Amino acid sequence: MNEKKREPLFHIVKRSALPWYQALLIRIAAIVLALILCAVITTITTGINPIQVYESIFAGAFGSARKTWVTLQNISILLLISLALTPAFKMKFWNIGGEGQVLIGGLAAAACMICLDDKMPGGLVILCMVLASIAAGAVWGFIPAFFKAKWNTNETLSTLMMNYIATQLVAFFTIVWEVPKGSGKIGIINQDTNIGWLPQAFGSKYLLSIIVAVLVTLFMYVYLNFSKQGYEIAVVGESENTAKYVGIKVEKVIIRTMLLSGAICGLVGLLLVGGINHTVTTTIAGGQGFTGVLVSWMSKFNPLTMVFSSFLIIFMDRGASEISTNFGLNHSYADILTGIILFFIIGCEFFITYRLQFRKKAEKEEQ
């Protein structure tokens, strides 16, 4: 009938909770759609067969045993940073200072390697590095937390500013410790003695970070979901008034949580300097302090989901380098593809929460 035609084509309806397998299905569909769109765009803009592009993305990440190990190691590092940021975000404390906390942890580790190498046995140096980097990261987390707790300063600004301080400190010490003089970089530290180089786990130089990442993932999952402190974090994040009402000391929780957050970031700095690069530069964190924010949010602060999110991001990143060399495409091209995929993944959350209800055809015929 006439009036039915004026009913909107569709309207948006909130879903009641979706069973997990349906939600998963929607997400998989989103990734498939994203890949199809990427393929279409690739063919149109470059004329290259998209299947080939996908093949070399995969080869970039898992093409050889070494590549696979590096991919896993990179995943571990990104995962660790995301995990470190998560308790803060769950508390609604916007810690975007992961970058600085990692850097300062790395700097502390490097300082121990450089200054203590001839003063004590290697094992002791490593112990000092562990303590120093964790403490340094924790301090970098503590400072913004303290100001927030005491005077309610904006943590977004202060954590961000702490990043710059960390970067400048590293730049300063690069000049102090540069080898050789005038080169503007520190170079590999203790290349001959290997003092302060973190030991290899089970004979593989990649495994250590991976093991640490697995342990921290499990720890964080249990900590957030089953510990009293994790519960306090959730209550403070949801409502400070409720927290005060039941006698939770909000200031204490903020400071404690940021100490933890910073400490884990410091640990990542240790792994990067002592275990992987054996040197420190201002770009050693590589922006992952910010990528970690994305991973943490995308996973809705669930440590187990973060494994997949960081996998996806590292996978695309590794593949990106591969296609840029194989096809002479710019590295930015892979960023475009990553962007499309992320857009679909984040966008599909809408369809998990809401349903589009289309005009009912059957009803129309009835009338």
Place this chain on the structure above:
Amino acid sequence: METKTAAVSMKNITKTFGPVIANDKVNLDIYKGEILSLLGENGSGKTTLMNMLSGIYFPDEGQIFINGKEEVIKSPKDALKLGIGMVHQHFKLIDVLSATENIILGLPGKLNIKEASKRIEDICNKYGFEVDPRQKIYDMSVSQKQTVEIVKVLYRGADILILDEPTAVLTPQETEKLFHVLRKMRDDGKAIVIITHKMHEVESLSDRVAVLRNGQYIGSMMTKDTNVTEMTNMMVGHAVTLNIERPDPVDPKPRIEVEGLTIRNEDGILKLKDVSFTANSGEILGIAGISGCGQKELLEAIAGLQVTESGRISYVEEDGTKEELIGMDPRKIAEKGVSLSFVPEDRLGMGLVGNMDLTDNMMLRSFRRGHSPFTNRKSPRKLAEDVVESLEVVTPGITTPVRRLSGGNVQKVLVGREIASAPTVLLTAYAVRGLDINSSYTIYDLINEQKKKGVAVIFVGEDLDVLLELSDKILVLCGGEVSGIVDARNTDKNEVGMLMTRVGGKEDHE
């Protein structure tokens, strides 16, 4: 009635949310020049129905006729075009803008604040609103903000007005003022729908009532032909008794002694001045007063949440020893062995965590128990199940976030948790605000049960009739001072009302 035209006619409206049927084939007519009260328990679908009229939801089935013509309302914009305006329970205003700016926000055409202000003033003069068009929203009281919302829909040409629980946040005086303008608007030929739980408001204001129950339309009648009992029975679906019990106190002994309590807020404004009183065990001490007269500060001070300037708050143990509560936070108070329960005004913002499920909310009070670093969810889960069962909480399950529950059920969860710890002192602030009549009586019963167990109850209320029926003593606050403490059995609304508006109003009266 035949002489009036139906401004709105809703026919066979159905709306479902997932498995929940919010409205089931509802028929409703709204007439011009009439105030219609829409009645129903919490969750009976009143707000949903009105949201469909104002374009926020779209009905799954059914038709809407405006002035006899079938219309499709796809958005609030469509609704406004048809002259339908809704004033929501939660205001939708921008704090940093002025009244005028808020009112013309989003309207097409040239921005002309001067002309708009003039038109706003015209509207205000016509109906007797008091609003300064230049005043910023953050400077306004709740009632002023509401006025801006009403003027906003009038400015946009609405002649069908829907108000969702407009009096829930108003003082009796402000309510009277609101009713005055609503009557004026009715006489001007506008159609007005008001959703409310307060029966005496229904009786004094509306011309007609329509009742919904479980999403279904039950019926409508002229207000003058019905009474509170009949309306309540229609809402609930079976006969209910509307008497508040007042058992005599058993062996009352002083439990909380407050002496010379003075409180300033963060801005240095005096909120409580030299307040002294004693709350006895086994008694209900009602606290009356215009809202914002220090009730919140008083309860929060006793609960250990408020910084005090001077004075003492002592907890008197069974054996007569006294414990000073000032300077202790809620955790310390609990550790001292003082079992103090507090049902705050802001249920989801203070008493509960909206995004957590029932179990985790039950755990709020008890999660610290034991030395293990891990939480134990076993007993909270049991408690959640018990509360759901004994207080008849309507919820899909104990893993549902509490914000999804309706107001009455949220309050049952909160009160259920607070009385589960076998308190010796129970503080409640506006315990029945926003609750339907049936839930309200459940809460009164629960409070009375605590009283019989020997709990000292401090009950901050806004409905004088209820305070007079429920309390043993009534403390009246006026501007942060104790204006009088009266025996609830030997006083009347008039005396308490006088005390509310003027310190020591009684002497003045004599």
